[in-house]
Amino acid sequence: MEGVGIRFPESVSAQSVRSTWHTSSGKGAVSVRRSGTLCFADELHRIIFRKREALVAGQRSIMSVSEKAAKGNRVDETSRLGMETMKHSVLVTRQIPGESLKRLREVCEVEVWPEAIPPSREELCRLVKGRHGLLTMLSDRIDGELMDVAGEQLCVVSNYAVGFNNIDVDAAKTRGVVVGNTPDVLTDATADLAVSLLFAASRHVLPAGNQVREGEWKTWEPTGWLGVEPSDKTLGIVGMGRIGKATAKRLVGGWGMNLLYTSRSDQGDVEKELGGRRVELDTLLAESDFVSVHVALTDETRNLIDADAIGKMKSTSVLVNTARGEIVDQDALVDALNRRAIFAAGLDVTTPEPLPADHALVKSPHCVILPHIGSATHTSRNAMSEIAVDNLIAGLAGKPLRCSVT
Numbered sequence: 568m569e570g571v572g573i574r575f576p577e578s579v580s581a582q583s584v585r586s587t588w589h590t591s592s593g594k595g596a597v598s599v600r601r602s603g604t605l606c607f608a609d610e611l612h613r614i615i616f617r618k619r620e621a622l623v624a625g626q627r628s629i630m631s632v633s634e635k636a637a638k639g640n641r642v643d644e645t646s647r648l649g650m651e652t653m654k655h656s657v658l659v660t661r662q663i664p665g666e667s668l669k670r671l672r673e674v675c676e677v678e679v680w681p682e683a684i685p686p687s688r689e690e691l692c693r694l695v696k697g698r699h700g701l702l703t704m705l706s707d708r709i710d711g712e713l714m715d716v717a718g719e720q721l722c723v724v725s726n727y728a729v730g731f732n733n734i735d736v737d738a739a740k741t742r743g744v745v746v747g748n749t750p751d752v753l754t755d756a757t758a759d760l761a762v763s764l765l766f767a768a769s770r771h772v773l774p775a776g777n778q779v780r781e782g783e784w785k786t787w788e789p790t791g792w793l794g795v796e797p798s799d800k801t802l803g804i805v806g807m808g809r810i811g812k813a814t815a816k817r818l819v820g821g822w823g824m825n826l827l828y829t830s831r832s833d834q835g836d837v838e839k840e841l842g843g844r845r846v847e848l849d850t851l852l853a854e855s856d857f858v859s860v861h862v863a864l865t866d867e868t869r870n871l872i873d874a875d876a877i878g879k880m881k882s883t884s885v886l887v888n889t890a891r892g893e894i895v896d897q898d899a900l901v902d903a904l905n906r907r908a909i910f911a912a913g914l915d916v917t918t919p920e921p922l923p924a925d926h927a928l929v930k931s932p933h934c935v936i937l938p939h940i941g942s943a944t945h946t947s948r949n950a951m952s953e954i955a956v957d958n959l960i961a962g963l964a965g966k967p968l969r970c971s972v973t
């Protein structure tokens with residue numbers, strides 16, 4: 568068994584982490600001593616992994632990471648190791664747009680799942696075995712079990728999405744697997760879609776259009792298809808992150824809406840730039856005419872918009888969700904729409920996806936549902952491909968990811 572010592576600064580007192588691995592050339596191990604405080608815990612996982620990779624690449628040198636690890640200077644350390652990605656095997660779980668897979672193929676062995684429908688769990692388990700990296704979609708559940716099936720050599724999961732609720736990040740951390748996502752480049756596209764949904768839902772765009780398509784348009788009707796308008800009304804943004812902000816900018820700037828928002832932290836810039844007011848969710852729901860959901864899906868936000876929450880909304884209000892389906896209680900939403908307890912809803916995300924065509928929400932004339940197309944523009948999806956591939960290549964080389972969530 569091969570062993571490599573890693574020295575830490577004086578402040579580092581005893582407690583050791585040991586990691587073992589298997590490769591075609593045998594088995595190896597790394598022992599790490601770390602600080603009494605666990606402030607370097609994440610860094611240690613990365614160090615262990617770099618060390619593994621270095622050994623796998625046939626490099627036996629003992630490295631002193633003490634100073635650089637203490638400073639968090641990973642780039643220097645990994646480039647000093649000069650690790651190769653050449654022989655790594657990666658799985659890409661769907662065809663992605665753009666040219667970036669060509670770059671990946673230059674440095675790795677790449678298998679791309681060729682179907683439009685995602686691999687089943689069973690197929691995924693078969694496909695991940697022995698991979699060093701995975702480029703995954705939001706529809707792939709990447710949990711500890713799957714990482715174990717992949718094997719100890721797995722070092723990076725690069726999600727082709729900004730949302731990463733499909734990945735068990737804690738399980739990844741404990742296995743020394745780094746996880747990447749694709750923020751920012753899809754913010755505008757998704758905010759545009761949130762605004763589109765807001766208008767589509769508030770002006771009956773789909774059912775009215777269908778009337779024409781189905782030859783049912785009889786005449787101009789003074790009382791037909793009456794909707795609600797956003798100008799000078801109140802917009803409630805649930806989750807003032809990147810997409811929440813971009814949506815608010817569009818609607819406050821373009822339609823003069825007043826802004827309320829919820830956030831875990833104060834967003835001074837939003838208040839300054841858009842005149843928004845941070846409030847509790849209950850206040851936001853009660854006072855807003857349009858509520859747009861942009862929080863990440865976590866255990867805390869699952870069912871955040873439940874029957875109780877919907878019950879606080881105005882009967883003239885419109886609910887938009889472009890975040891994740893699980894944040895809204897769909898049964899409660901069906902009930903509210905049927906009772907006209909809210910005016911309408913626009914959803915780009917549902918539970919499950921796809922939502923069966925006979926689901927009550929699909930049948931509701933007051934609900935617009937899109938097939939999760941928030942980021943579906945050429946610009947955004949190509950840029951997501953670039954980031955996802957950059958993340959994967961960096962992770963394989965033990966370098967910091969361009970966009971990391973671990």
Ligand SMILES: NC(=O)C1=CN([C@@H]2O[C@H](COP(=O)(O)OP(=O)(O)OC[C@H]3O[C@@H](n4cnc5c(N)ncnc54)[C@H](O)[C@@H]3O)[C@@H](O)[C@H]2O)C=CC1
Pocket residue numbers: 729730731750751753754757805806807808809810811829830831832861862863864865867868889890891915916939940941942943
């Ligand atoms: N429909 C689509 O195609 C797309 C959907 N999305 C979804 O939108 C979400 C947001 O994306 P970004 O704005 O880029 O992410 P972000 O991380 O910038 O924003 C998420 C916000 O939610 C807040 N948040 C998280 N937990 C919260 C809680 N318990 N209470 C209040 N706020 C909480 C965070 O503080 C953060 O401000 C993604 O996680 C993803 O699920 C993103 C892109 C496209």
Ligand SMILES: O=C(O)C(=O)CO
Pocket residue numbers: 705727728729730731753941942
């Ligand atoms: O990025 C995401 O989180 C999406 O939902 C699709 O782009």
